[in-house]
Amino acid sequence: MTLLGRLLNNRRAGDTHTAWNLPNLHGPELLTLTSRNFGNGGSMPREHCAKTIGGDDLSPHLAWTPLPPDTAQLLLVVEDIDVPMAKPAVHCLALIDPAAGHLEPGALAAKRPGPGVQVLRSTIGRGYHGPAPVRGHGPHRYVFQLFALSTPVDSTPGTPGTTPVDRARPRTLLPTITGPVLDRGRLTGVFER
Template identity: 85%
Template sequence: MTLLGRLLKNRRAGGTHTAWNLPNLQGPELLTLTSRQFSDGGSMPLEHCAKHVGGDDRSPHLAWSSPPSGTAQLLLVVEDIDVPTSRPAVHCLALIDPAAGQLEPGALAAKQPGPGVRVLRSTIGRGYHGPAPIKGHGPHRYVFQLFALSAPVDSGPGTTPVDRARPRALLPAITAAVLDRGRLTGVFER
């Protein structure tokens, strides 16, 4: 696998196609998103990485500043922007009750999410999927993006229920106004 990683070293999705850059998810950038496990731009501990790379596949603690008045729902999108594909890989997609204030470690689990958390489909499956970059590919950035929405995501029209929608179809279809947003980036390398 190290050879494959070296061969693909210069192929990276980049940040252009992240949820953060979608026209419908633009808004003020006043939410402060933090974690007890890593600082912005810092290394993610192994426990928050995928099991097949030696981790526990357990989502990290996340906390945020108070969302603005009128926030109906929070949308959390976690993307690997260094995956060697044309678009970032969505590692987690979740809807969160704005009253939650923070998520304890493991709160994004597919089978037993934390209080006020509704996990949706990601590129990989449902729930949180920790970092597992190709060995030798170099550092990968995992961008945790939090959006304060003026209306619940599942309140608008659509043909596919929100729980079954693929991220690349769901994210551009969100019509609720973004009242505020914030992000936090963790890094992991094999």
């Protein structure tokens, strides 16, 4: 796999197609997102990586600065922007009750999410999926993006033929979220094999 990683080294999704750059998710950038497990731009501990590479698939602790008073719901999107694909891979997509205040480690688990957390479908599956970059591909950046929404994302089926929020693919769902976004912040963790 090291050879494959080296061959793909110049292929990276980049951040052009991240949730952060979707026009409907633009907004003020005053929210500070932090983790006690790693600093912004810092290396992510192996326990937060995928089980396939010896990790625990344990979502990290996340905390944020006070939210705007009219925040109805939080949207969390975790993307690998260095995956050798055309667009970043969504490693987690979740809706969070603003009253949660923060997320403890493991709160983004598919089977037992933390209080006030609704995990949605990601590129890989449901819930948090930790880093598992191709060996030898170099460092991968995992961008945790948090959006304070003024209107909750509708969780009920819409018109006939539409997919409910909890079953929609991320690239289908994200462009349909209407805001406005009251505030947003991001945190980047790095992992390399």
